[in-house]
Amino acid sequence: MHPFTYARAADTREALNAGRRGGRYIAGGTTLVDLMRETVEHPGTLVDISGLPLREIRATEGGGLRIGALVTMAATAADPKVRALYPVVSQALELSASAQLRNMATIGGNIMQRTRCTYFRDVTAACNKREPGSGCAARDGFNRMHAILGASEACVATHPSDVAVAFAALEATVHLLGPDGRERNLPFADFLLRPGNTPNREQAIHQGELITAVEIPALPRPLKSGYLKVRDRQSYEFALTSAAVALHVRGGVIREAKVAAGGVGTVPWKLPAVERHLVGERPSAALWAAAAEKAADGAQPLRDNRFKPELLKRTVERELRVVGGTK
Numbered sequence: 001m002h003p004f005t006y007a008r009a010a011d012t013r014e015a016l017n018a019g020r021r022g023g024r025y026i027a028g029g030t031t032l033v034d035l036m037r038e039t040v041e042h043p044g045t046l047v048d049i050s051g052l053p054l055r056e057i058r059a060t061e062g063g064g065l066r067i068g069a070l071v072t073m074a075a076t077a078a079d080p081k082v083r084a085l086y087p088v089v090s091q092a093l094e095l096s097a098s099a100q101l102r103n104m105a106t107i108g109g110n111i112m113q114r115t116r117c118t119y120f121r122d123v124t125a126a127c128n129k130r131e132p133g134s135g136c137a138a139r140d141g142f143n144r145m146h147a148i149l150g151a152s153e154a155c156v157a158t159h160p161s162d163v164a165v166a167f168a169a170l171e172a173t174v175h176l177l178g179p180d181g182r183e184r185n186l187p188f189a190d191f192l193l194r195p196g197n198t199p200n201r202e203q204a205i206h207q208g209e210l211i212t213a214v215e216i217p218a219l220p221r222p223l224k225s226g227y228l229k230v231r232d233r234q235s236y237e238f239a240l241t242s243a244a245v246a247l248h249v250r251g252g253v254i255r256e257a258k259v260a261a262g263g264v265g266t267v268p269w270k271l272p273a274v275e276r277h278l279v280g281e282r283p284s285a286a287l288w289a290a291a292a293e294k295a296a297d298g299a300q301p302l303r304d305n306r307f308k309p310e311l312l313k314r315t316v317e318r319e320l321r322v323v324g325g326t327k
């Protein structure tokens with residue numbers, strides 16, 4: 001590990017001032033400390049923001065939820081409001097990481113986490129994300145876990161977060177506060193960046209900006225939702241494929257459908273073609289299967305993950321069936 005200085009911010013102003021000077025924010029530390037140990041990351045200054053007052057989950061006008069950036073994954077998953085209004089968020093969190101990590105890691109840190117591509121974490125391998133211009137060892141290497149959607153020549157790594165898939169499906173907003181005190185709200189779809197030619201830049205966040213909250217908008221009720229994660233083992237493993245689904249059905253007709261996939265895209269992958277296929281229709285087994293057929297549109301599998309398009313379709317179909325019923 002490279003030497004670094006550590007400072008604990010007493011309040012938001014102190015944190016933002018340190019962020020403006022180039023300090024890196026740290027709270028749970030479950031990703032950043034690992035990356036520092038592996039010498040993938042070497043920040044000069046860590047600014048501990050764990051004491052800031054960003055640990056509240058509250059209802060917003062109209063029935064949405066605002067989750068403070070420093071609420072832990074475990075506390076978010078267990079919150080009665082989250083469980084009642086957006087079970088898809090609780091389920092995604094409970095299927096993530098391990099109990100110990102969920103007790104430490106925060107919602108803000110979760111959406112800032114970096115890829116689990118093994119070549120990214122191996123400092124002897126070529127990796128455009130870690131070292132721009134060095135190449136991509138995964139393209140010709142072992143790429144079973146990698147992306148089939150949203151990749152570029154420069155990078156084919158997946159985004160590892162489960163709850164980010166739920167946030168993408170529900171069209172959440174990320175609240176940011178800049179060093180100049182200016183607030184900025186970004187649609188979740190714009191917050192995480194596809195790799196393009198700059199895979200080293202993963203979030204649309206400016207130097208010194210602080211994530212203060214993630215807000216889930218109000219959605220029509222009744223709303224049923226859920227998350228399915230398919231992986232190589234039952235715990236402490238990243239998704240091969242996953243699906244976040246939310247459906248509003250009234251009068252026997254689907255009025256709203258929110259669907260996104262994980263484990264397949266360089267960012268959580270919203271599925272608008274699937275959503276369009278569902279809205280205005282009556283739930284049925286045939287509808288779930290026909291909608292899920294569109295889940296892998298545009299997929300470009302790599303040598304070792306040709307199974308992913310079919311697995312993705314089956315994952316989406318199954319979660320539609322679980323959330324929407326089979327009538």
Ligand code: SF4
Pocket residue numbers: 115117118119120126127128129130135136137138139154155156157199
């Ligand atoms: Fe690096 Fe991306 Fe290639 Fe993985 S897929 S080696 S993160 S450039």
